[in-house]
Amino acid sequence: AAGVIQSPRHLIKEKRETATLKCYPIPRHDTVYWYQQGPGQDPQFLISFYEKMQSDKGSIPDRFSAQQFSDYHSELNMSSLELGDSALYFCASSFQGRYEQYFGPGTRLTVT
Amino acid sequence: QKEVEQNSGPLSVPEGAIASLNCTYSDRVSQSFFWYRQYSGKSPELIMSIYSNGDKEDGRFTAQLNKASQYVSLLIRDSQPSDSATYLCAVNKGDTSGTYKYIFGTGTRLKVLA
Numbered sequence: 001a002a003g004v005i006q007s008p009r010h011l012i013k014e015k016r017e018t019a020t021l022k023c024y025p026i027p028r029h030d031t032v033y034w035y036q037q038g039p040g041q042d043p044q045f046l047i048s049f050y051e052k053m054q055s056d057k058g059s060i061p062d063r064f065s066a067q068q069f070s071d072y073h074s075e076l077n078m079s080s081l082e083l084g085d086s087a088l089y090f091c092a093s094s095f096q097g098r099y100e101q102y103f104g105p106g107t108r109l110t111v112t
Numbered sequence: 113q114k115e116v117e118q119n120s121g122p123l124s125v126p127e128g129a130i131a132s133l134n135c136t137y138s139d140r141v142s143q144s145f146f147w148y149r150q151y152s153g154k155s156p157e158l159i160m161s162i163y164s165n166g167d168k169e170d171g172r173f174t175a176q177l178n179k180a181s182q183y184v185s186l187l188i189r190d191s192q193p194s195d196s197a198t199y200l201c202a203v204n205k206g207d208t209s210g211t212y213k214y215i216f217g218t219g220t221r222l223k224v225l226a
Contacts, residue, residue: 033213033214035214041218042216042217042218043156043200043202043216043217044216045213045214045215048213056213086184088153090155090156094144094212097148099143099144099161099163099204099212100145100146100158100161101158101212101214102158103156103157103158104155105150105154106154107154108153108154110164
């Protein structure tokens with residue numbers, strides 16, 4: 001079965017640079033969630049989109065923005081990167097009306 | 113105090129034994145509950161979802177929910193070394209946005225000893 005696709009899988013950036021993470025949900029899934037997981041921590045909800053509209057917002061820094069496109073893929077844009085942004089970034093998708101979320105393999109971001 | 117609490121472990125059980133993982137949550141409006149397995153450096157993998165009080169069984173896994181006590185658990189029967197991972201409890205409350213963000217516990221690290 002098709003799964004959530006994330007790219008890139010690994011990304012190394014320097015402080016103050018920008019990064020763009022991409023997420024392609026499971027086909028026919030219309031809701032996308034972004035989570036950030038620091039080392040040894042649980043995933044923290046950042047932001048979600050339903051039908052290309054932002055539907056909920058969590059602990060996402062103002063330096064980050066995201067959007068969902070007409071094909072339902074989503075991009076997380078991160079600017080003025082800080083060392084503390086180094087983490088695993090997961091995208092999850094679900095079908096509206098269903099509670100289960102399916103996670104992609106994640107993007108490991110390292111800021112040096 | 114976190115909204116979703118788990119014992120961080122590690123919980124060590126011998127191969128073939130039953131592993132019991134527990135999770136408590138603080139918000140009574142929580143509607144649905146999930147168990148994810150996460151291997152180190154990998155993404156969370158959905159194991160079970162449960163919405164109603166009682167037990168739900170799927171193969172070697174049984175999820176138990178008690179909304180009155182705000183408690184959800186996961187039992188793993190016939191534990192195998194490959195079950196060694198961190199188990200994340202996730203709760204969602206549902207809201208008017210129509211999406212259902214998860215609140216995760218910190219996870220319990222399970223070690224199954226061969």
